[in-house]
Amino acid sequence: MNYEHYFGANREKHLAELKEVLAIPSVSCLSEHSPDMVRAAEWLANKMTEAGLEHVRLHRTNGHPIVTADYLHAPGKPTVLVYGHYDVQPADPLDLWITPPFEPDIRDGKLYARGATDDKGQLFLHIKAIEAILKQEGELPVNIKLCIEGEEEITSPSLLHFLETNQELLAADVVVVSDTPFLDRGKPSITTGLRGICSLEATVNTANTDLHSGLYGGGVPNALHALVSLLATLHDERGKVAVEGFYAGVPDISPLMKSEFAKLNHDEEQLRKNLGLDALYGEEGFSFAERIGARPTLELNGVYGGFQGEGMKTVIPREAHAKITCRLVGDQDPQDILDKITRHLQRHMRPGAKLSVQSGVKIRAYDIDPSDRMLRLAADAYEEVYGTRALFTKDGGGIPIVEAFARLLGAPVVLMGFGLPDEKLHAPNEHFNLENFDKGLLTIVSFLKKL
Structure with missing residues (x-):
């Protein structure tokens, strides 16, 4: 026919x-x-x-x-x-x-x-x-x-x-x-x-109200300070997720898939230029194609809190938020990953700050x-x-x-x-x-x- x-x-x-x-x-x-x-x-x-x-x-x-x-x-x-x-x-x-x-x-x-x-x-x-x-x-x-x-x-x-x-x-x-x-x-x-996905929103609370930074600055915890220091603990300096047990269930990339990734011929330098970046970033030891296709990630999708309007407001915020998503591979279980991230955040909280976590989507x-x-x-x-x-x-x-x-x-x-x-x-x-x-x-x- x-x-x-x-x-x-x-x-x-x-x-x-x-x-x-x-x-x-x-x-x-x-x-x-x-x-x-x-x-x-x-x-x-x-x-x-x-x-x-x-x-x-x-x-x-x-x-x-x-x-x-x-x-x-x-x-x-x-x-x-x-x-x-x-x-x-x-x-x-x-x-x-x-x-x-x-x-x-x-x-x-x-x-x-x-x-x-x-x-x-x-x-x-x-x-x-x-x-x-x-x-x-x-x-x-x-x-x-x-x-x-x-x-x-x-x-x-x-x-x-x-x-x-x-x-x-x-x-x-x-x-x-x-x-x-x-x-x-x-x-x-x-x-x-x-890749699968799981998501969460972390909220950090300190005092029961926003405070004047002149009257209270240096003497009380700042929710934004607590949050950014907390988020900084999620990765090491080589781009690896630092959450204990995060990589359990992540398979090695097979020789066959290694060869298929190589055939893609990603020009990483041209990609860097096209995106206007000084450098690409990611887990050490893997190519760009392997990082975005076969490795898990933990990404900050939004971080906010305090005054965000035009000009200046000298305030110590009582609340700060972070939206986090993870791309998952292999046998990583979304709920297990969310539990591990929550425990990590709780262990690294600064004194005087309280953490609450709300989980979202979970797909294997x-x-x-x-x-x-x-x-x-x-x-x-x-x-x-x-x-x-x-x-x-x-x-x-x-x-x-x-x-x-x-x-x-x-x-x-x-x-x-x-x-x-x-x-x-x-x-x-x-x-x-x-x-x-x-x-x-x-x-x-x-x-x-x-x-």
Whole structure:
């Protein structure tokens, strides 16, 4: 079957359809967009039905709807579960968009809209690839299930419960996710690891009120002084996290992944210049690529307290705050890490200051062996279409539900995305390169056939 001809003949129709769903402002974190979330879910359900998928169902949750569908007519063949999300980030700041975020526009071979690459555009490829095979051949080479949610951007709380209670409905031999970027244009990559995350906010209190620095300065504890001295104990001078037991469960980087990282050829000096830095920073003994992909971190995301207005206020603040997140790898348990950080902070508190800690998000890391057969077949599919074999990488960010899919379904998760690093996901002027729209369709068809 000539799929290149088929997709070429239907390209304008497909792009017009994609624009329809991109025009729906399905912002999951804003309650005012709840009706739009339902509209986006219903739109996807209709397109799945039109594509020829069966048992299309919209599941109501305590949050936003989940859409499932399947086509199970290939006995003895693998079952593939395709996951994606239809929710998007807020579009602010609106004044930085060249064209309105929910009025899709094609310029210079790129489709601009919020959600174009994260994740509506990439998700749409799977629906159209499945539709193409059914229209061209009348049957699929594998069994297919789809699970599309509307809460990925807010850590997938409804989907986790749905997955725990519907494991039979979603059971599969492999889970496929297209929500990750290439290394660069024409250089596909397959993510073999996503870092987990945990977060906390630490608050330091001293006196029962702010105090005049002239009347009390030098004689009472200062909450900001106590906090910054406390935060300084979290790392040593070589960039290593100094919290006792922090690295328990962190695996060594395998020789295979070492070689894959080396193939990335990161120009660290050029990166330093591009970022306007005097030097890069990080854990000693690791390259930049290894630090951001395969090693855990502890980062300060916000430190505040005292007077922050214009001019001067001679005050000794009674309260100071720090927001902290950790990126986790391997078998690091988010709650265990939060407990260890809390104990570390308590041990290093200055006299006269009190500490309170509020924990936040907790997501485990995901890792898969690069030699897994499913990943190799995905690499074969990329090579067939792009003419270059995908490199195996590790992503410093995360997709919250991926680890749960692997753990609860007992299936490998193949992260084969079609985005590019410069497509401004989460930022103004988000876009999707149409070269990867065209080739992505062909790659998914190739992968399903190879399975």
